[in-house]
Amino acid sequence: MTPAEPHPVSQPFFPEPLTHSPSLRTESTEGAGTELGMWGYLSLLPVFLAFWAVSGVWTVFALAVVNKAVNLTEGFPYISLCGSYPPQSCIFSQVLNMGAAMAAWICILRYHQLRDLGVGKRLNRLILCSGILCALGTSVVGNFQQKNQQPTHLTGAFFAFFVGSLYFWLQLLVSWRMRTLPQPGAPWIRPLRLGLCSVCTILMVAMVVLHSWPLRSASAACEWAVAMLLFALFGLLAVDFSGLEGCTLCLQPGPSLSPPPASPMSLQVQLSQAL
Numbered sequence: 001m002t003p004a005e006p007h008p009v010s011q012p013f014f015p016e017p018l019t020h021s022p023s024l025r026t027e028s029t030e031g032a033g034t035e036l037g038m039w040g041y042l043s044l045l046p047v048f049l050a051f052w053a054v055s056g057v058w059t060v061f062a063l064a065v066v067n068k069a070v071n072l073t074e075g076f077p078y079i080s081l082c083g084s085y086p087p088q089s090c091i092f093s094q095v096l097n098m099g100a101a102m103a104a105w106i107c108i109l110r111y112h113q114l115r116d117l118g119v120g121k122r123l124n125r126l127i128l129c130s131g132i133l134c135a136l137g138t139s140v141v142g143n144f145q146q147k148n149q150q151p152t153h154l155t156g157a158f159f160a161f162f163v164g165s166l167y168f169w170l171q172l173l174v175s176w177r178m179r180t181l182p183q184p185g186a187p188w189i190r191p192l193r194l195g196l197c198s199v200c201t202i203l204m205v206a207m208v209v210l211h212s213w214p215l216r217s218a219s220a221a222c223e224w225a226v227a228m229l230l231f232a233l234f235g236l237l238a239v240d241f242s243g244l245e246g247c248t249l250c251l252q253p254g255p256s257l258s259p260p261p262a263s264p265m266s267l268q269v270q271l272s273q274a275l
Contacts, residue, residue: 042109043241049102050235054228056095063088075217079227080146080153089145096142100135106237107131107167109247113240117181119174127170134164161204161226168197168233185239193236200229 057079064070064082083092111128115121137159144152175183175190183190207222 042244043238046237050231053099053231060088060092076220078220084145084147093142100139103135130167133159184243
Protein backbone atom coordinates (compact mmCIF):
# COMPACT_ATOMS: atom_id res chain seq x y z
CA MET A 1 0.00 0.00 0.00
CA THR A 2 1.59 3.13 -1.23
CA PRO A 3 1.43 6.21 0.92
CA ALA A 4 -1.02 8.82 -0.23
CA GLU A 5 0.57 11.54 -2.26
CA PRO A 6 0.32 14.95 -0.68
CA HIS A 7 -2.25 17.23 -2.19
CA PRO A 8 -0.68 19.82 -4.42
CA VAL A 9 -0.46 23.14 -2.71
CA SER A 10 -0.57 26.18 -4.94
CA GLN A 11 2.34 28.55 -4.71
CA PRO A 12 1.15 31.62 -2.85
CA PHE A 13 1.49 35.01 -4.46
CA PHE A 14 4.01 37.31 -2.84
CA PRO A 15 3.99 40.90 -4.00
CA GLU A 16 7.26 42.52 -4.80
CA PRO A 17 8.90 44.40 -1.95
CA LEU A 18 7.88 48.02 -1.65
CA THR A 19 10.18 50.71 -2.88
CA HIS A 20 11.31 53.89 -1.23
CA SER A 21 10.34 55.89 -4.32
CA PRO A 22 7.31 54.55 -6.20
CA SER A 23 6.85 55.82 -9.74
CA LEU A 24 3.80 56.29 -11.92
CA ARG A 25 3.92 55.02 -15.48
CA THR A 26 1.45 56.30 -18.05
CA GLU A 27 0.27 53.92 -20.76
CA SER A 28 -0.37 55.44 -24.17
CA THR A 29 -2.84 54.22 -26.74
CA GLU A 30 -1.45 52.71 -29.90
CA GLY A 31 -2.04 54.21 -33.28
CA ALA A 32 -1.50 57.59 -34.84
CA GLY A 33 -4.81 59.33 -34.26
CA THR A 34 -7.09 59.17 -31.26
CA GLU A 35 -10.79 59.27 -31.91
CA LEU A 36 -13.36 60.37 -29.38
CA GLY A 37 -14.54 56.82 -28.83
CA MET A 38 -10.99 55.69 -28.04
CA TRP A 39 -10.45 58.19 -25.23
CA GLY A 40 -9.44 56.59 -21.97
CA TYR A 41 -10.96 57.19 -18.60
CA LEU A 42 -8.16 59.59 -17.63
CA SER A 43 -9.44 62.13 -20.14
CA LEU A 44 -12.68 62.36 -18.14
CA LEU A 45 -10.88 63.66 -15.05
CA PRO A 46 -10.13 67.20 -16.38
CA VAL A 47 -13.62 67.44 -17.85
CA PHE A 48 -15.20 66.44 -14.55
CA LEU A 49 -13.01 68.95 -12.69
CA ALA A 50 -14.14 71.79 -14.97
CA PHE A 51 -17.81 70.80 -14.66
CA TRP A 52 -17.54 70.35 -10.89
CA ALA A 53 -15.84 73.70 -10.30
CA VAL A 54 -18.04 75.78 -12.60
CA SER A 55 -21.30 74.33 -11.34
CA GLY A 56 -20.10 74.49 -7.73
CA VAL A 57 -19.09 78.17 -7.61
CA TRP A 58 -22.21 79.30 -9.44
CA THR A 59 -24.34 77.26 -7.02
CA VAL A 60 -22.62 79.12 -4.18
CA PHE A 61 -23.40 82.41 -5.95
CA ALA A 62 -27.07 81.48 -6.34
CA LEU A 63 -27.37 80.49 -2.68
CA ALA A 64 -25.70 83.72 -1.58
CA VAL A 65 -28.21 85.75 -3.60
CA VAL A 66 -31.19 83.76 -2.31
CA ASN A 67 -30.01 84.02 1.31
CA LYS A 68 -29.37 87.75 0.82
CA ALA A 69 -25.76 87.31 1.89
CA VAL A 70 -24.91 89.53 -1.09
CA ASN A 71 -26.95 92.37 -2.56
CA LEU A 72 -26.73 92.67 -6.32
CA THR A 73 -28.15 96.18 -6.23
CA GLU A 74 -25.03 97.34 -4.41
CA GLY A 75 -22.68 95.76 -6.94
CA PHE A 76 -21.45 92.47 -8.33
CA PRO A 77 -19.85 90.38 -5.54
CA TYR A 78 -16.49 88.64 -5.44
CA ILE A 79 -16.42 84.86 -5.41
CA SER A 80 -14.96 84.90 -1.92
CA LEU A 81 -17.71 87.16 -0.63
CA CYS A 82 -20.35 84.72 -1.85
CA GLY A 83 -18.64 81.88 0.00
CA SER A 84 -18.02 83.73 3.27
CA TYR A 85 -21.35 83.14 4.98
CA PRO A 86 -23.14 79.91 5.93
CA PRO A 87 -24.67 77.73 4.63
CA GLN A 88 -23.05 78.39 1.25
CA SER A 89 -19.62 78.70 2.89
CA CYS A 90 -19.76 74.98 3.71
CA ILE A 91 -20.54 74.12 0.08
CA PHE A 92 -17.84 76.54 -1.05
CA SER A 93 -15.21 74.77 1.06
CA GLN A 94 -16.26 71.32 -0.12
CA VAL A 95 -16.31 72.34 -3.78
CA LEU A 96 -12.84 73.88 -3.65
CA ASN A 97 -11.33 71.07 -1.57
CA MET A 98 -12.49 68.39 -4.00
CA GLY A 99 -11.49 70.55 -6.93
CA ALA A 100 -8.02 71.04 -5.43
CA ALA A 101 -7.61 67.28 -4.94
CA MET A 102 -8.56 66.59 -8.56
CA ALA A 103 -6.30 69.40 -9.81
CA ALA A 104 -3.33 67.98 -7.86
CA TRP A 105 -3.93 64.52 -9.30
CA ILE A 106 -4.15 65.99 -12.82
CA CYS A 107 -0.85 67.83 -12.31
CA ILE A 108 0.84 64.63 -11.15
CA LEU A 109 -0.43 62.69 -14.16
CA ARG A 110 0.68 65.48 -16.48
CA TYR A 111 4.12 65.47 -14.86
CA HIS A 112 4.63 61.77 -15.59
CA GLN A 113 3.23 62.17 -19.08
CA LEU A 114 5.65 65.00 -19.88
CA ARG A 115 8.49 62.98 -18.37
CA ASP A 116 7.68 60.08 -20.69
CA LEU A 117 7.68 62.53 -23.62
CA GLY A 118 11.23 63.60 -22.79
CA VAL A 119 10.67 66.99 -21.15
CA GLY A 120 13.64 68.17 -19.07
CA LYS A 121 13.61 67.36 -15.39
CA ARG A 122 13.97 70.94 -14.15
CA LEU A 123 11.25 72.38 -16.35
CA ASN A 124 8.95 69.47 -15.63
CA ARG A 125 9.43 69.86 -11.87
CA LEU A 126 8.77 73.59 -12.15
CA ILE A 127 5.51 72.83 -13.94
CA LEU A 128 4.55 70.28 -11.29
CA CYS A 129 5.34 72.66 -8.41
CA SER A 130 3.32 75.48 -9.94
CA GLY A 131 0.34 73.16 -10.45
CA ILE A 132 0.52 71.79 -6.90
CA LEU A 133 0.76 75.34 -5.50
CA CYS A 134 -2.31 76.29 -7.54
CA ALA A 135 -4.23 73.36 -6.07
CA LEU A 136 -3.00 74.18 -2.56
CA GLY A 137 -4.02 77.81 -2.94
CA THR A 138 -7.48 76.76 -4.09
CA SER A 139 -7.92 74.66 -0.96
CA VAL A 140 -6.70 77.55 1.23
CA VAL A 141 -9.22 79.90 -0.38
CA GLY A 142 -12.04 77.49 0.43
CA ASN A 143 -11.01 76.80 4.03
CA PHE A 144 -9.92 80.30 5.13
CA GLN A 145 -12.84 82.57 4.34
CA GLN A 146 -12.22 86.22 3.61
CA LYS A 147 -14.10 87.52 6.64
CA ASN A 148 -12.22 85.19 9.02
CA GLN A 149 -8.60 85.06 7.78
CA GLN A 150 -8.16 87.66 5.06
CA PRO A 151 -4.31 87.56 4.80
CA THR A 152 -4.31 83.77 4.51
CA HIS A 153 -7.23 83.92 2.11
CA LEU A 154 -5.45 86.43 -0.15
CA THR A 155 -2.28 84.31 -0.13
CA GLY A 156 -4.27 81.31 -1.28
CA ALA A 157 -5.95 83.41 -3.97
CA PHE A 158 -2.53 84.51 -5.25
CA PHE A 159 -1.42 80.88 -5.61
CA ALA A 160 -4.73 79.84 -7.16
CA PHE A 161 -4.92 82.64 -9.77
CA PHE A 162 -1.41 83.89 -10.52
CA VAL A 163 0.56 80.68 -10.01
CA GLY A 164 -2.24 78.76 -11.72
CA SER A 165 -1.89 81.03 -14.74
CA LEU A 166 1.88 80.41 -14.69
CA TYR A 167 1.19 76.67 -14.78
CA PHE A 168 -0.64 76.94 -18.09
CA TRP A 169 1.91 79.34 -19.59
CA LEU A 170 4.55 76.72 -18.84
CA GLN A 171 2.34 74.12 -20.51
CA LEU A 172 2.28 76.32 -23.60
CA LEU A 173 6.08 76.59 -23.48
CA VAL A 174 6.39 72.81 -23.44
CA SER A 175 3.87 72.51 -26.28
CA TRP A 176 5.85 75.02 -28.35
CA ARG A 177 9.10 73.11 -27.74
CA MET A 178 7.45 69.89 -28.89
CA ARG A 179 5.77 71.49 -31.91
CA THR A 180 7.61 69.17 -34.31
CA LEU A 181 6.15 66.09 -32.62
CA PRO A 182 2.62 64.78 -33.24
CA GLN A 183 0.21 66.64 -30.96
CA PRO A 184 -3.11 65.22 -29.72
CA GLY A 185 -6.28 67.03 -30.64
CA ALA A 186 -7.15 69.46 -33.41
CA PRO A 187 -4.61 72.02 -34.71
CA TRP A 188 -6.59 74.90 -33.18
CA ILE A 189 -6.14 73.62 -29.61
CA ARG A 190 -2.78 75.34 -29.13
CA PRO A 191 -3.98 78.77 -30.41
CA LEU A 192 -7.05 78.40 -28.23
CA ARG A 193 -4.90 77.82 -25.17
CA LEU A 194 -2.72 80.76 -26.09
CA GLY A 195 -5.79 82.97 -26.35
CA LEU A 196 -7.23 81.77 -23.06
CA CYS A 197 -3.93 82.27 -21.23
CA SER A 198 -3.52 85.75 -22.71
CA VAL A 199 -7.03 86.86 -21.79
CA CYS A 200 -6.64 85.32 -18.33
CA THR A 201 -3.43 87.27 -17.67
CA ILE A 202 -4.93 90.54 -18.93
CA LEU A 203 -8.01 90.08 -16.75
CA MET A 204 -5.89 89.34 -13.66
CA VAL A 205 -3.98 92.59 -14.13
CA ALA A 206 -7.25 94.44 -14.69
CA MET A 207 -8.72 92.82 -11.57
CA VAL A 208 -5.91 94.17 -9.38
CA VAL A 209 -5.98 97.63 -10.96
CA LEU A 210 -9.76 97.99 -10.77
CA HIS A 211 -9.76 96.83 -7.14
CA SER A 212 -7.24 99.52 -6.19
CA TRP A 213 -9.13 102.38 -7.88
CA PRO A 214 -11.67 101.16 -6.48
CA LEU A 215 -14.13 99.77 -9.00
CA ARG A 216 -15.12 96.71 -7.03
CA SER A 217 -17.94 95.43 -9.26
CA ALA A 218 -15.75 95.51 -12.38
CA SER A 219 -12.90 93.88 -10.43
CA ALA A 220 -15.25 91.14 -9.21
CA ALA A 221 -16.45 90.50 -12.76
CA CYS A 222 -12.83 90.07 -13.84
CA GLU A 223 -12.28 87.62 -10.98
CA TRP A 224 -15.21 85.49 -12.07
CA ALA A 225 -13.97 85.54 -15.67
CA VAL A 226 -10.46 84.50 -14.61
CA ALA A 227 -11.83 81.61 -12.58
CA MET A 228 -13.92 80.37 -15.52
CA LEU A 229 -10.91 80.60 -17.85
CA LEU A 230 -8.70 78.61 -15.48
CA PHE A 231 -11.39 75.94 -15.17
CA ALA A 232 -11.61 75.80 -18.97
CA LEU A 233 -7.82 75.43 -19.27
CA PHE A 234 -7.88 72.53 -16.82
CA GLY A 235 -10.69 70.97 -18.83
CA LEU A 236 -8.65 71.24 -22.05
CA LEU A 237 -6.06 68.91 -20.54
CA ALA A 238 -8.52 66.17 -21.48
CA VAL A 239 -7.12 66.53 -25.01
CA ASP A 240 -3.62 65.71 -23.75
CA PHE A 241 -4.93 62.77 -21.72
CA SER A 242 -6.86 61.41 -24.70
CA GLY A 243 -3.81 59.42 -25.81
CA LEU A 244 -3.55 57.61 -22.46
CA GLU A 245 -5.18 54.26 -21.76
CA GLY A 246 -4.43 54.44 -18.05
CA CYS A 247 -1.67 54.67 -15.50
CA THR A 248 0.21 52.07 -13.48
CA LEU A 249 1.88 52.54 -10.11
CA CYS A 250 5.26 50.78 -10.30
CA LEU A 251 6.85 49.71 -7.02
CA GLN A 252 10.51 48.70 -7.28
CA PRO A 253 12.46 47.03 -4.46
CA GLY A 254 14.97 49.27 -2.73
CA PRO A 255 18.53 48.16 -1.96
CA SER A 256 17.99 48.20 1.81
CA LEU A 257 14.93 45.95 1.75
CA SER A 258 15.40 42.23 2.35
CA PRO A 259 13.24 39.64 0.55
CA PRO A 260 10.05 38.61 2.33
CA PRO A 261 10.32 35.62 4.67
CA ALA A 262 9.02 32.29 3.49
CA SER A 263 5.55 31.38 4.69
CA PRO A 264 4.54 27.96 6.09
CA MET A 265 2.72 27.27 2.85
CA SER A 266 5.81 27.76 0.70
CA LEU A 267 7.88 25.61 3.12
CA GLN A 268 5.35 22.80 2.77
CA VAL A 269 5.63 22.99 -1.02
CA GLN A 270 9.43 22.83 -0.85
CA LEU A 271 9.39 19.79 1.50
CA SER A 272 6.89 17.90 -0.67
CA GLN A 273 9.02 18.54 -3.76
CA ALA A 274 12.13 17.30 -1.94
CA LEU A 275 10.37 14.06 -0.93
